[in-house]
Amino acid sequence: MFNPRIGCSSISFRHQDLPTALRTISDLGFHEIDLGALPGVCNHVPYELDMAAVEAVTGEVAASGLLVRSVNGDIGDLNAVLDAGARDARERHLEALLTLTANTGAKALVLPCGALSHHPVRGLDEDLDLVAAQLAWAGQRAAEFGVELWTESLHFLRLCWNLERAELLAQRLAGTGVGIVMDFSHIVAAGEDPLEYIRRHQGLISHVHLRDAVPGNINLSIGNGEADFAAGVNALAASGYAGHFSLELETRDVTHDERPAATAKAASYFTDLL
Known part of the structure; x- marks a missing residue:
């Protein structure tokens, strides 16, 4: 029904419990999901x-018959300075998320690009160094589980919230094997140009999230914001991107009853673009 490169994040149906969300996604005709594991955003995990x-x-994911492209998780603020106890807790949480990622057959675990704040803890360079080091460490652990490690950068609400900081983080991650997740909505919300983002991250993008936005607002349905998806999809193709896309419709401009139809409409739109 939809292009097989287009999946749906369980975050799109975060108001439902996990079995219900999986059933909704499957009934709409999707074959692939991103699994939301973000406390405070999506409690499916x-x-x-x-x-x-x-x-x-x-077990719930296996019973749904859906494939998993990525697990979208969080192990805490990667630019926070931790004591020994907090480091041990982070390592245990990472191991659990990586076990889940491997056991569900997902390709990668996705982690954030720093704390939910634009303000560095110590200083921008020091914070970026620490975030990159933590992601590289998580990437090494991911390899032990046979999966990849990706980070969503830029993210309008987090440390790497604009194109400059996203590029600085990408430079620090060079050679680590950590992939980059591009999200149209965060780029547009930050007042940045998705085409420039693609140009600066050519060859680094491992996955793409789809949601619409206007400057300052990431929570819009496809077509209700300012993202030029046609130009972006074409630019991704021209850059050699052959990966998958996920509708992460954490939107606030439709009711929950309207959400399935809006999701199907968005998937049909991107099927036509691809």
Whole structure:
């Protein structure tokens, strides 16, 4: 029904419990998901992720018949200075997320590009160095599980919120194997140009999130914002991007009853573009 490169994030149906969200996505005709594991954004994966929870979520995903492209998770503020106890807790949480990623057959775990603040903890260079080091460490651990590590950068609400900071982080990640997730909505919300983002990140983009936006607002349905998706998709193709796209419709301009139809309409639109 839809182009097989187009999936749907479970975050699009975060108001539903996980089995219901998976059923909704499958019934719409999708074959692939991104699995939301972001506390405070999407609770489909418990933040207290012990092995019993990993097994339960894995079973629910397997029962749905859907493939998983990525697990979108969080292990805390990567630019925070941690004591030994907090470092141990972070390592345990990362291991649980990587176990979930591997067990669901996902290609990658996605982690954020710093804290939910534009303001550095110590200084921009120091914070970017720490974020890059933490992502590189997580990437090494991911390789042990047979999966990849990606980071969503830029992210309008986080440390790497604009094109300049996203590029500085990408430079620090060169050679680490950590991939970049591009999100149209965050780029537009930051007042940046998706085509310039693609140019500066050529060869680095591993996955693409789809949602519309206007400057300052990331929560719009496809077609209700200012993102030029046709130009962006063409630029991605010209840059050699052959990866997948995920509708991450954490939108606030439709009701929950309208959400399935809006999601299907968006998937049909991108199927035509591809």
